[in-house]
Structures are given as structure tokens and as C-alpha cells.
Amino acid sequence: MATHHGADSGGQVTMRIWRGDASGGTFEEYQTPAAEGMVVLDVVHQIQATQAPDLAVRWNCKAGRCGSCSAEVNGKPRLMCMTRMNHYAPGETITIAPLKTFPPIKDLVTNVSFNYEKAKQVPAFKPGPKEADGTRRMYQEDVDRVQEFHKCIECFLCQNVCHVIRDHEDNKPAFAGPRLFVRLAALEMHPLDTNDRVELLKQKAGLGYCNITKCCTDVCPESIKITDNAIIPLKERVVTEYHDPVVWLIRKLTGNGRAKSDE
């Protein structure tokens, strides 16, 4: 990250913010004083407090934990609370647009219900029987990789940037998107889980649509290796389950015996 200090202290910040709703809108330009250490969300809040009281923006934690303040800052999907102003050159006009993949509600707020609807389709966690002593035993090395997926803050930046749905609205019914693949990977690789989601992955979740361009991984603020660690292993699992005759036979005979291709 290039670091500049000119935009950081003294002086003014110029920001163009998309104002509008489902029926359309335009970018409006605002100027406001800069202060040391500001992040983009601070500037948006300052504009809201002094010039545009009805400017709609989602935020909660302002610390990169809740994933509410996602937007496209100078064309790049980012969390506004974690994007410092000194990331940009002094005097550079900063343009804030709502996430493009989701329908606009107002200003920077979009309708992200797509993600919640897809989440409802994911079969729940279903643990197997407990140990003989009544405990659940899992070892750190076995949970490490699943904990990576649990870091997801549901900012939906990966969903926003995924071209399968970003540029093709008609793919939405048949494609769950990277966030949900991370969720599915977390369940599939959970040491205790016994549920089977391969059918879902192949059919309704549309795993096959992903052609591994890694755009999702690039924008993840939690640095989850979405493509390498979640999507590719899931793709391998689907292939193994469907095409490996040994796995097919085990499944027939035992009723489960899921292949754990990447374990």
C-alpha cells in the first residue's frame, strides 16, 4: 500500500458520493476538512453530519469486524472503515459508489438479501456421536483450516466482485457465490460434521460456474484464501463423489462414507 501523508492532515478532502435510489442517481461532490489518521468512513460520516444528513450508509463496528460498510472506493470493493485516507494521493478526488452486484436501496445502501436467501439453503451443521467419555475431541491442527473460513465477516465484497453474478443477473438463482462456498467448505471440512452437501454444491449452489479467477480472494478483508482453500477443494470433492466408483460403492453400502478427498 502506497502511503502518502498530504491528504492526512490539514487541507480539504474532496469526495464524490453516489446519491440516489432504485430509480437512479448521480455522483455528488463534497468537500470537508481532513484530519490525521482518517479512514474513508470518517469522511463519509463527517459529510453526513455537516452537509448531507440523509446520506444513507451502513456501518456498525468501525473496526473491520462486522462487514457492514462495504462500498466501491475509486472502483475497488473495500471496507470503508479499514481504508485509510493516506492510501490516496494528496488532493486526489475519492469516489464512493455502492456495491454494484446488489440492487440499490438508497445512496451507499444496497439490497443484500440475496446472500441471506442463499444462506437459508445450506443444510445445517450435523455432528456425529460424541466420544465415549461424553466430550468432543478435535485437535488444533484439524480445526485450523476451518477456523480460517470462520473468520468471514460477511461483508459480501467477494460476492460483489464475482463476475458470475456481477455481470450476469440471470445467474443469481443458480449460483451461491464465494461467501457461500466458504460457508460450505467450513461445514464440509468441520471435523464433526456428518451432513452431505455435495448435491447442493453441484446443483443449486452452482459451484461449476466458478472458473477460479480469484477475484474473491483478492478483495477479502480477512485474507481468506477463498479460491485455493475453499473453492478448489470443494470442486475436487464434487468430482470425487460423483465420478470415483470406489466412493460411489462405499456410499451405496454405508449410506454415508463421504469422500474426504483433501484430508
Place this chain on the structure above:
Amino acid sequence: MVVESRFETHEYDVVVIGAGGAGLRAAIEASAQGARTALVCKSLLGKAHTVMAEGGIAAALRNVWQEDSWEVHFRDTMRGGKLLNNWRMAQIHAQEAPDRVLELEEWGALFDRTKEGLILQRDFGGHRYARLAHVGDRTGLEMIRTLQQHAVHKGIDVYMECNVQKLLKDGERISGAIGYWRESGKFVLFRAKAVVLATGGILKMYQITSNSWECTGDGVSMALDAGADLIDMEMVQFHPTGMIWPPSVRGILVTEGVRGDGGTLKNSEGRRFMFDYIPEFFKAETAETEEEADAWYDDKTKRRTPDLLPRDEVARAINAEVKAGRGSPHGGVYLDIASRRDPEYIRRRLPSMYQQFMELADVDITKTPMEVGPTAHYQMGGVRVEADTTATTVLGLFAAGEVAAGMHGANRLGGNSLSDLVVFGRRAGLYAAQYALEQGEMPAVDDAELEAATTAMLAPFEGDGNENPYTIHADLETCMQNLVGIIRTESELVQALDELATLKARLGQVTVQGNRQYNPGWHLALDLHHMLAVAESITRSAIERKESRGGHTRDDFPATDATFGKVNVVTRRTDDGMAVCQEPLPEIPDELKAIIEEKS
């Protein structure tokens, strides 16, 4: 029937307001009991403030220390709360927390593990044994996501970005609530047999606060308005270690886990000053020298480092060091883990802290000490509840989590909040459902009450004054920060009451710009009514308690006073506002008293 055609109307057995840890757990339980359940939240699901909890969830699981037990956890909680706690809540909490943690694991949560493959537990301030189940430093996220994903399959109706503004009553009992959709600004009426308040924190009225925009005190204020008792409102917890530089990061916390994992507090002279601030109450169990304190990290039978005294003690000590001129350049003190643990250990144990300082403050915590200072964080006081059932003093109204009071007394121990949420969230859901299912017909909604509520909600659009809600909010924050902050005194508290009255008058002069569609200026104007009511209750209660205890420090009454140790300060609605009075605490049974008084 006139009522129902005017608004979007829904009917439920139980309506849960708030979808953090307590609300989610309550909704899951109510639904499991067979109650038709709605979960209403102001933000998107999964964004509630619970995600911010870092350090862990306290429960005597005994995975790390066999010596631990519910009794020791109960003792730590009561002593940490300066014995102002509702003893029965503290007992239930300590007894049930382990089951609630294991339940989260059963629902898919993945806590860090011991070598034996069990849930690992970490040290935290005020807890005698390593007791906090955790996931690195993002335990709250793990908890809320686990509950959220579990709830999705339970047939609960979720109303997101829906802001409840008023509780409704049919005579003495609750009959529902009314609010608005943030997206459209349209009203929505919930008719309900029981309502669970799980609205969380209230400290958005302070300048330096860890609380988000949501923490406006609406739950506490709506309960007061509906006739419920509030208690302990003067008890505000300032977390000792918030980030203080650059200004934009103020309010972001540095987990107590940093100290649990070896970090120590130092002043500008490089001295570990906490040794100078060990109160008599904790002398027996606290190390006196650096050597003794450092030995404790490896041998927990030794006495603990004073860096991990309860939060109120540490916050006051930092405040005193800064006042004495031994602070850091930006008015805090140093928290140093860099010189005490290797970089790999720090990055593994505290990944979010590492990232947070790197990205927001250009500080590498594996190389440089952090600058930290006290930050308004948690409200111990709130709605008075019955310990076992979470029932408030209003029939059909229940409360759990931060909005409820009693569990933490005068000061909350870190890690006791997440456990509070699930222990009492479950109980709230259980007893609200039981109550609702015993009711016959849906209670009636009073048309006049509805009319008044909707008129009040639209009033900011009708105004002709020129006040800006954001300016009033900023002035409220300044008032509370300066006059009702960490150290209080009578004259300043009285001045605060005056200023609050002025702010209330100014709020009447607000005119909101724009329309009803997703309009934060309008939303803030409505939230300010709640914030002002709650601020007044805190201030009046702070005047009433003429002693220093836990989260309430009076410069003019610096000592703890045993008479005040026997009472709660209660806030009640009156015809023309609110009034406070003192009422006796529930008497602790002798066998529990013995546990508390046991020397460590």
C-alpha cells in the same frame, strides 16, 4: 380492526427485539418451546455488537484448570462486581455457562483447542483460573455466526433493519411494539403476547466509546417508558485499554487477552505502574513484585499480575497515571507485549490486534508498545429482572444481555458478557415462551397509544426549528464524557442534568431533511430521545450513589461505603419524567456468602 389496516401488522407469541448473542439465543429457545417467534433487529443479521467481543466466553469448563468450579467463577464474579451483583444471577450464570459453551460447540462453533483436543481456555482480568473459551481474538464473531446459522433453520421470522421505537401495553401487560423499517420508513406493528428485550448496550452517548451507532439505549428507555424498573444505571464500565491514536481509531478496543497473554502496562517512565494500585480488596491474590507476577504466567498457583485486576481498577489506575503527568504523548499509557513475547506468538494469539494496529495506526505490535486509554464500553445497569426468569417488572416483558441489570453488579469481568448472553438469552426465550403460551387471546392494542407513537415518530419532519441531530448528538457526547465520565463529582453531575435538559429542548427544534426512506438523520433524531432519557437516568443515579464502587467513582466520595453496598439505585418513570431511589439488594444466603469470603 381500524388499527390493523393502517399499518403492516404481524402477530406472534414472542417478539425478540435485538439480534446479538442474547436475542438470537432467546429466539432459538422460544421457537424450540413451540412459540411463534419473531426476531427484530436494527442492522443486518449477524452485525450486532456481539461480533466485537474479542477475548472469550467465561465458563468453568475445567479443561485447563481442574481446580476451577462454578463456585470459584461465582466468587470471582461477585468480587469483581464489588458485591453489588444479584447473587442469584451470578450463581445461575456460573452454573450454566459451561453447558451453554458446549452447546455452541454442538451447533458448530470451533473454539481453540487444548493438546488433548478439548476447548482451550485463556486468562483474563479478575478470573482466578484460565477460564475463557475463545477463538483467537474473535470469539464474539464465532458466537454470533454459530447462533445465526443455527437460528436460520428454526422457523424464526427475522425482521432486519427494523427499528422498534415503543412498547405497547394492554392495561398492565405487554401487548406488542411499534417501529419502522429503515429501508422505507414505513411503520410496522408487532402484536405479541410476550416481548424479550435484547437490545444490548447504551453508551453511544459518550465521546470515546467502543459502542456502535446501534447502542442508543432504546431498549432501556422503552422499558422505562413502559413502567419497568431500572437499576444500577450509574455503573458504567470504562474498558481500560482502547486505542487512542490516531483520533479516528478512538473507541476501538485492545483485548484484555493481550495482558492475559503476557502484555503489561507501563507509564512514560517505562515503569509497570499497576503494582502501585493494588487495592486492599485484592491484595491477598495479587502479586507484589514483577518477578512474582511474571512467574504467574507459567505457574497459575502463584499470585496474579496486577495488570489483570478487574477493569474498573485498571481504568482508574491509567486515569491517575495520566493525571500525574506520566502518560504517553497522546494521553494514555503503554501496553507492551513486544518486549515480552516473540513476534510469532503475538501474531498467532492476537491476529486481529496485530492487523488492527498495523492497518489503522501504522504500529507493529510485535515491535512497538501500543498506546491505550480508558474507553466507555459496557453498561452494568439496565432493566431490573427476576434472576431465574428474566421477567422485568412489566408483565410479559423479559430482558436479557447488556440491557438487563444485576448480573455484573458494579463492574463486569471480561468474558462474563458472552456467557451472560447465552445463559440468560436462553432463559428469556424459555420463560417468555412459557408465559406467552399460557395467555389466551392476543392482548389488545390501544389505538390512542399507537396514534401517539406514530405522531412522535414523524414529528422531526414537521418541525420548524433549525437544529441538526448530529450536532445535538456530538454535544451530548461531550457533556457525558466531561461531566459523567470515569471520575465524577456532585457539582458536575448537577451541571450535566442542566445540560441534558437544554439538549432535550433543542431536540424539539430538530427539523429533519429528506424523506422517510433510509434516512439516518431522522433515525438519529428518534434515537436521541432514548439516549437523552438514558443519560438522565445514569446522571441521576450517579448523584444518588454517594460513594465510589466499581464503575462509579466519585471524587467527592472516594471511599466505598458499606451502607451503599446494600442497595441498588432504582430509576422509575413518574408523571413528569423519572425519579431515583434506593432499594435493598437481595440478601445473599449464608452458604454463598462463605464462598465469596473464602480467602484465595
